[in-house]
Amino acid sequence: MVMDLPEDLTLPLERGAPWWYWLGGRPALDFTNTLRERWRRRVETLVTVEDLGEWLVAADLLSTPPVVSDALLVRARELREAIDAGVTAVLAGRPVPDAALTVIAREVPAAVAGEEAVRADDGSVVLRAADPVDPVAHALGLIARDAARMFGADETVRVRVCASATCSARFFDRSPAAGRRWCSSRGCGNVEKARRHRRRQREKTA
Template sequence: MPEKHQDLSSLCLDFANAVGEDPRRFQNYGDLLAWAAEAGVLNPLDRLHLQAVAGRQPEQAARVFTRALALREAVYTVFSAVAAGRPAPSEGLEQLNGVLAEALRHQRLEPAEEGFTWSWEGLGDALDSPLWPVARSAAELLTSDRLPRVRECDSPTCNWLFLDYSKNHSRRWCSMSSCGNRAKARRHYRRQKGEGVDSR
């Protein structure tokens, strides 16, 4: 059974980022399972089980992987539009709703230490089960008060999405230690060369 991601609202953004530009993309169904395990939505036993099922059903696994790429593109286009203040593309929403409909069929409520929690049921050999929490995460974020915090990295060489929790809501880069520092280095270089400094 998929485990609970530490932050359900950001899981869908992590998924979009995981298959972006090299070296951050995955290229086959096994890579999808590895991402799901690392993200905390698959436990090790379920990962091994689905890997074995994929070995027996390679064509089905390839189809699921194609769906995963389509879902990634849908998540990215929808949230990129949100970050830019544009209307979400209908094609992206349609793709997302298709996976979401399947995911919701497998959602169940179960008792927890304090009240109730969501769980997943009917996984079995469902090769597309790693996609269900992603679709649920996207739906949760799109309908939450955190939606205005969605940002797209301001670096011209990066398209990562993130949630801006800075005090003044002015975070521009996915990571200050990577894209932010590179932007500062470019500005410094241009100043040294006496060139105009861009806003990035």
């Protein structure tokens, strides 16, 4: 399982789904990872409004693909880049920038789902979660809420970027010792170990 994108990718992509990547460990980071290879080609995988709708379902934030407007796709990408600006800052030991926090904070209120009172089969009244008025805004709210939690003092120390030289994946390090270096030990971890091994072999024969 190699995490790197192929060299001969035709860009911009027509659709992003084949290149989605689910090793972030939480919605906020899986979301930032929809802009891939940030260090080089900056490959956009939320290409179309359908992409965003399908991604939100694949991420388990919505149960059915919603209708997404162009404006919401713009807003989603804006939220994603705000989260990533926060990631970049905390990795450099700085606080989340004000501008990023403003964008994240704007989306958080929609994370709260409303309730509705309905009659149950036995005639009694039940209170249950109502469908969100705007499912896409709600899903973005859930991502923003996750980002806000992640930037809290306890969790922010576990935000990582993969140590592989050719991968820019962000991930959340849940390992007990908080010492994880790669987005995937079987992917990037192995590639990196093989690289080091080859380097050592070359040095030996040189």
